[in-house]
Amino acid sequence: MTGSMTGPTEPLDCRGQRCPLPVIALARRLPELPVGAVLRVLADDPAAANDIRAWCRMRGQEFAGSPAPDAYEVRRTR
Amino acid sequence: MAEYRIGAGAGGLGRPVPYRRMVSSAQPAVYFDAAAGAPLHPVARQALAAALEDGWADPAKLYAPARRARQLLDAARAAVAETLRVREDEVYFTGSGTAAVQAALGGVTGADRAVWVHSAIEHSVVLHAADRHRADGGETVPVPVDRLGRVDLAAWRAAVHRPGVGLAALLSASHEVGTVQPAAAAAAACAEAGVPLLVDAAQSIGRVPVPAGWSILIGSARKWGGPSGVGVLVVRKGVPWSPPEPLPGGQPGLPAVVAAAAALRAAAGEAPAEAARLAPLVDRIRATVAATVPDVEVVGDPTDRLPHLVTFSCLYLDGEALLHALDRRGFAVSSGSSCTSSTLRPSHVLEAMGVLSHGNVRVSLHRESTGEQVDRFLAELPGLVAGLRAEAGV
CATH class of the missing domain: 3.90.1150.10 (Aspartate Aminotransferase, domain 1)
Structure with a gap:
């Protein structure tokens, strides 16, 4: 964990995209951020809420919550 | 092949x-x-051909071909009852598995006023009926499942013991993920609470033993190698249920019922x-x-x-x-x-x-x-x- 990099970065806007595209975008973007950083994903596909959580579980990343409708936060943990 | x-x-x-x-x-x-x-199933194919030849008349009429059709229908009912280990007069044939669910839910006395409990992973037919029940002012309690798709038994027990519950629905096994439900324990909770239990056994009948303790059982012939367009509804004696008039989806054709029964007996064997x-x-x-x-x-x-x-x-x-x-x-x-x-x-x-x-x-x-x-x-x-x-x- 890097203490200075725990705030949200620029959101990843995947609104209008069908699953699995938001999950693919998340998987591409997150490794570009430092460990500890939080990425906010905006996605309105009905499967996004479930599949972003499932991706975090499968890839060992942290699902940090849904602060607003169609918004999901993921923390890079490794 | x-x-x-x-x-x-x-x-x-x-x-x-x-x-x-x-x-x-x-x-x-x-x-x-x-x-x-x-x-x-090949046995269903033979039975269908024979029943088309021999069972075309209306079994309710009073002449020789009708009596022959009646005999075929009675034999089909007897075969289904024997295979499912139930009484013949507990067996109803419907136009599909969907129609069987609708007939089951529509016939339970007082269900329109009662709270319904169901697992979160019931077939969409049950969930759509639950949606309509809520739209009509009724209350429903979905019970969650775990990561493996198994119903949360503690939540199930608590839900069926709530006041006003008149019906509970739990599938025997999931048609989407295959997980077999802890049906015996779920049925015991319903028995304690005096709540009739509807078990959708569409994926189990003809493949694995059907769990005990249900009040109403649902099956669909095409899942066990019978023809499409035949659902089976079994209602235990003593369950507060009467057949809705008219039966949703109508009656299935006699040859299809005969073929469904033949396929069930063969598949169960x-x-x-x-x-x-x-x-x-x-x-x-x-x-x-x-x-x-x-x-x-x-x-x-x-x-x-x-x-x-x-x-x-x-x-x-x-x-x-x-x-x-x-x-x-x-x-x-x-x-x-x-x-x-x-x-x-x-x-x-x-x-x-x-x-x-x-x-x-x-x-x-x-x-x-x-x-x-x-x-x-x-x-x-x-x-x-x-x-x-x-x-x-x-």
């Missing part, structure tokens, strides 16, 4: 075309979607041997897919499951694209991914379990499925998944 005759095709109106000729692959077609509908043959094939799929396909989640209970059904989800894949790729290679499978549903919503079952819903494939085997077919599927799958991922740039 069987050829599934599925209707008129290029050969001209009314001339059946073997399924294998309808796929572009040089390989014969492999049908892995028994959970949607198993191929017609073969079930122990078939389960012993298919369960290791499903184990092989579960182990091989997990080992050979990267980023895959094999879903459902690995041991407490139906013998013939397995579901897995491949990360980053569009379920529809995977189904089409498999179809082009001659494999007919199903998917719970949102892109394959008419509503564009992911499967409520996968969602309730919290497992990946995109890139989802359900494989369900039947009496004509072979180890060679399974091996060919397993040999082709990793390459198809890798190809689609490469196209998507992942």
Whole structure:
């Protein structure tokens, strides 16, 4: 964990995209951020809420919550 | 290798075309979607032909051909009752499994005023009925399932003991992920609370023993190798239920009922041997897919499951694209991914379990499925998944 990099970065806007595209975008973007950083994903596909959580579980990343409708936060943990 | 005759095709109106000729692959077609509908059992085919010849009259009329039709109907009812170990007068035939559920829910005394309890992973027919119940001012209590798709028994017990509950619904095993439910314990809780329990056993009847303790049982003939268009509803004596008038979906045709009963008796007789043959094939799929396909989640209970059904989800894949790729290679499978549903919503079952819903494939085997077919599927799958991922740039 890097203490200075725990705030949200620029959101990843995947609104209008069908699953699995938001999950693919998340998987591409997150490794570009430092460990500890939080990425906010905006996605309105009905499967996004479930599949972003499932991706975090499968890839060992942290699902940090849904602060607003169609918004999901993921923390890079490794 | 069987050829599934599925209707008129290029050969001209009314001339059946073997399924294998309808796929572009040089390989014969492999049908892995028994959970949607198993191929017609040969015994059902014979019974259907005989009953079309002999059972065309209205069994309610008072002349010789009608009496013959009546005898066939009575024999079919007796065969179903014997196989399910119930009384003949507890068995009703409906126009489909869906109609059986609707008749079950519509006939329970006072159900319109009662609270309904159901698992979160019931068949959509039950969930749609629950939606209507709420729209009419009723109350429903969905009970969650765990990651393996097993109903939360503590929550179930608490829910059925709530005041005002008049009906509980729990499927015997999930048609989407194969997990067998703890039905005996769930039924015991219902018995304690005095709540009638509706068990949708569509995926269990004719394959595995039906759990005890239910009040109303639902089945669908095409799942056990009978013809489509026949549902079975069994209501135990003493359950506060009367048949809705008219029966939703109407009465099924007599020849189809005769064929359904013949198929059920045959399937139930073969079930122990078939389960012993298919369960290791499903184990092989579960182990091989997990080992050979990267980023895959094999879903459902690995041991407490139906013998013939397995579901897995491949990360980053569009379920529809995977189904089409498999179809082009001659494999007919199903998917719970949102892109394959008419509503564009992911499967409520996968969602309730919290497992990946995109890139989802359900494989369900039947009496004509072979180890060679399974091996060919397993040999082709990793390459198809890798190809689609490469196209998507992942």
